[in-house]
Amino acid sequence: MGCVLNLVTGEFMRLTSRLVLTLIVFLLCAPAPRAQSPKPRVVEEEPSAIKVDVDVVNILCSVRDKKGGLIGGLTKDDFTILEDGKPQTIKYFARETDLLLTIGLLVDVSGSQARLIEDERQAALQFFSQVLRKKDMAFVISFGPEAELLQDFTNSTRLLENSLRELRVSSSVGGLHPGPVPTQQQRGTVLYDAVYLGANDRLQQEVGRKAMVVITDGQDMGSRLSKEEAIRAAQKADSIVYGIYYVDQAAYYGIGGFGMGVSDAPLRQMSEETGGRLMRVDRKNTLTSIFNQIQEEMRSQYAIGFTSANDKKDGSFRKIELHTKDKNQKVQARKGYYASR
Numbered sequence: 001m002g003c004v005l006n007l008v009t010g011e012f013m014r015l016t017s018r019l020v021l022t023l024i025v026f027l028l029c030a031p032a033p034r035a036q037s038p039k040p041r042v043v044e045e046e047p048s049a050i051k052v053d054v055d056v057v058n059i060l061c062s063v064r065d066k067k068g069g070l071i072g073g074l075t076k077d078d079f080t081i082l083e084d085g086k087p088q089t090i091k092y093f094a095r096e097t098d099l100l101l102t103i104g105l106l107v108d109v110s111g112s113q114a115r116l117i118e119d120e121r122q123a124a125l126q127f128f129s130q131v132l133r134k135k136d137m138a139f140v141i142s143f144g145p146e147a148e149l150l151q152d153f154t155n156s157t158r159l160l161e162n163s164l165r166e167l168r169v170s171s172s173v174g175g176l177h178p179g180p181v182p183t184q185q186q187r188g189t190v191l192y193d194a195v196y197l198g199a200n201d202r203l204q205q206e207v208g209r210k211a212m213v214v215i216t217d218g219q220d221m222g223s224r225l226s227k228e229e230a231i232r233a234a235q236k237a238d239s240i241v242y243g244i245y246y247v248d249q250a251a252y253y254g255i256g257g258f259g260m261g262v263s264d265a266p267l268r269q270m271s272e273e274t275g276g277r278l279m280r281v282d283r284k285n286t287l288t289s290i291f292n293q294i295q296e297e298m299r300s301q302y303a304i305g306f307t308s309a310n311d312k313k314d315g316s317f318r319k320i321e322l323h324t325k326d327k328n329q330k331v332q333a334r335k336g337y338y339a340s341r
Contacts, residue, residue, distance in 0.1 A: 055311075056092065057083075058238065059304045060209055060275065061322055061333035062297050070300045071329060079331075082321040083308055092305030100208030101136040101298065102153070104198040107167055108216035110144040110189040112251040114169045119287055120215050120246070121164045127213075127291035128160045131298070139202055143194035144170035145222065153202070188221030192230040195241065195270060199233035209301070210239040211276070213294060215287075217247040218267040227266050231273050235317075236338050240276040242294050243267035246287065275334035308339070315341045 059081075063071040076093035105124055109117060132138060132155055140151040140163040151163030195214065203210045212234070220227070234241055245264040252262055268278040279290045308318065319336045 055307050056305045057308060057320075057337055058092075059306075059320065059322060059333050060240065060301045061304065061331050062301055063324060064330050064332065066328055070297065072300060074302065074324065076304075078324050078326070079302075079304060080323050080325065081304065081306060083306075083310065083318050085319075085321075086309060088306045088309060090304055090306050092303070094303045095301075099303065101131070101133070102203060102206045102208060102210045103131070103136070103138045103298075104141060104202060104212045105138065106141045106143060106194050106198055106212055106214040106216075108144070108189060108191070108214075108246075109142045109167055109170045110219075111169060112189075112217055112219070112248060113246070115248050115250070116246055117167050117169065121167055123287040123291050124215075125157075125161050125164055126288060127295065129157050130292075131295045132157065137206075139198075140164065141194055141198055142167055142170070143190050145188060145190065146170070147190050147194040147197050149197075149202075189216070189219050190223045191216055191218070191220040191266070192223035192225050192227050195230040196225050196233045199230070199237040199239050203237040203239045204233075206237075209298065210237060211242060211294075211298060212239055213242045213244065213291075214267065214270075215244045215246055216267065217251075217262060218243075218245055218264045219262065220266060227270065231270055232338070234270070234274045235334060235336065238334075238337075239274060240334070241270045241274045242276040243271040243278040244281065244287070244290055245278060246281040273335050275332060277332060310339070313339055313341050315339060 063074060065071055072095070076090050079090060079093075081088045081090060105128075107117075107120055107124070113120075128138060134155065137153045137155055138151075138160060139149065139153050140160060142148050142150055150166050151159055154160065191214070195212065198212045203212070223230075243264075245267055247262060264278060264280065270276075271278045279285065279293065281287050281290060304322070310318070315338060317336050317338055320334065322331045322333045324331060
């Protein structure tokens, strides 16, 4: 009986020793709890940093007097801002003369513009050489029956000049370089498709000041997308549209006289809804002088930022009203923005 007890006791001691040894090895091999502590803190910090960027609504604006002259020297206290009729607090304010600029030139090359293209080419080249600085970028899109990217982002005036030399009248469907925006079969001037392409495909992911300069007689024939969709894309990209209304009177003489079917209303709406403006080329305003006006305006803007009191991210459109306290001054800014989901 004593032998059996000794045997059982010895076996118990061996099992206990083996269990203790296993536990010691496990504790020695297990990673220290401190080693994992930084990871949760990093994960918690990232969303807050991203949230700040998303929640700030940025508005670029220009202010003019009764005679149309640009007004400088204003401060944050000179402005009031409403979102859907409710006052908002301005969190950021600056006079932006050196903020990075990304600009797209969209040129109408449909048949009605045939005699104007050379003038557009020369004025655009001069504009790029004057407005682009070291870190600014530009691209060129031509549109007629199709929209075509002639030059992607660059700050090289040489490459921009080369792309402008490629401007050719396009009045038929097809060609060697099919446009990136699919359109209907009956096409003439896909103005809305071109604006959408510039905003959604090129400017959407860019930062800083963004603008599109659109030279056209304002007619759209055959775009797959609507005018409203083009405006929405520009607003979502935070891009200003400057419309240059340039009409060859002789091109419309053969269809019953100048002015029949020609209107600047669509181009004006796209410009004003996005914070830009429409300018007409005529005897008093040459294309070159208009480019100079755009250049002056883009270098004389105010940047205003606010965090909306409405924190819902539902993708809805929020109407913005921006004014100065001086009722004699006119503020030029976009009409609203889309709350990102």
